[in-house]
Amino acid sequence: MPELPEAENIARALSRVLTGRTITQVEVFSPAMREPLTPLLTAGLEGKSLLDIRRRGRYVIAELSDGRVLLMHFGMSGVVRVEGGNIAKRKHEHVFLHLDDGKIFRFECTRRFSLLKVCALPCAGGIPAELDKFGPEPLSDEFNGEYLYRVSRGKSSPVKSFIMDNAIVPGIGNIYATETLFGVGISPLRPAGKLTRKECDLLIQESKKILHRAIELGGSSISDFLNVDGSEGKFAQELKIYGKTGQACVQCGAKILSARIGGRTSAYCPCCQH
């Protein structure tokens, strides 16, 4: 379930193997994931080179030599691989982009929540218009306690839903929101508007610490996620509360509870989090 750390690692790995490569052929095996895939066939990708690969939130942006971009999102089961051409197509691989070095960029997605499309860029080095509505990057200086305090005033929605909102800050999904709130002792059910200024500082600090650590370890390979080269992320071993409903809290031993918040399961310790 790729969140920001996984997207960051995918972007870094793709940058190493795709930068400077030219697309020679496009194959599409399924009509749609989140959006139709067939436009890729007529997008005129053949002969275009990949100049730069970067990340915004959970999206990976590959800038093309004609000023457009390949926009990727991995949903919860998206996997990309860059491999030689002699490996048989896997069941849920939907798109192949053949490259000038004989390798193939392969996009797999079991649950079809992923996105792969070509779109325009307002300027070189920029980001597509549809990502413009996002809040500041979670690892940037703009994502700070003052910001979080300011935008959360008057908000009644639970703090967990709040920090998972892309318009507030993109890239923090269920795993990292759950772990961050446990790390700072804040209940996921607390209305965002009730956070103190001090708690906003701590929450920011903890979220960055966890995201950096997860990037370092290659992300969390809970179920579907694999890095570009096929290796698994190791952050899953460091999870303290996500997916541990019913078990004993590592800090106090109390039984971990679970609540449905914003339609998602949220594990929390009733003793450590208030």
Added chain:
DNA sequence: AGAGATACCTGGGAGC
């Protein structure tokens, strides 16, 4: 307007 619910999709696991 803001907040909450729902559809999208597939595979795995639980329960009968």
Added chain:
DNA sequence: TGCTCCCAGGTATCTC
């Protein structure tokens, strides 16, 4: 064993 049901999850879109 095989069937049904539920769950996982990000995002867009719907309703209240």
